[in-house]
Amino acid sequence: MLKMTMFVRRLPSLDHGEFDRYWREVHGPLVASLAQPLRIxxxxxxxxxxxxxxxxxxxxxxxxxxxxxxxxxxxxxNDLEDYRAVRSTPGGLAAVAEISADERRFVDLSRSCLWFGIERPMVE
Structure with a gap:
């Protein structure tokens, strides 16, 4: 299983409550609606x-x-190949562009960080 983890910082124009509301009520449902073309x-x-x-x-x-x-x-x-496959279809590319554009509405990407990792469950 491939996992992307992102430590997110809000835009300076938002307080934590505004950031959290947007993330939960707007961005989260957007990502959920695009889960299939993104293969999440x-x-x-x-x-x-x-x-x-x-x-x-x-x-x-x-x-x-x-x-x-x-x-x-x-x-x-599922794996890195599945992640890469998203970027090989018009629907996947459109979904990535939509998510990226929405992130810029509430996330300070220049002060956030993300990385890929492979989970090693120790307690299930």
């Missing part, structure tokens, strides 16, 4: 509640960096 097996959004004091307690307890993102997006494909 699974899509998950994890929002960060950066205002909670418990976040700071957790960070201090572990000695980690402060939260510097607004959410985590995860998408799964």
């Amino acid at each position: 097996r699974r899509y998950i959004q994890t929002t960060v509640d950066a205002d909670e004091p418990v976040q700071e307690m957790l960070r201090q307890a572990r000695g980690t960096l402060a939260i510097d993102f607004d959410g985590l997006g995860e998408l799964w494909w």
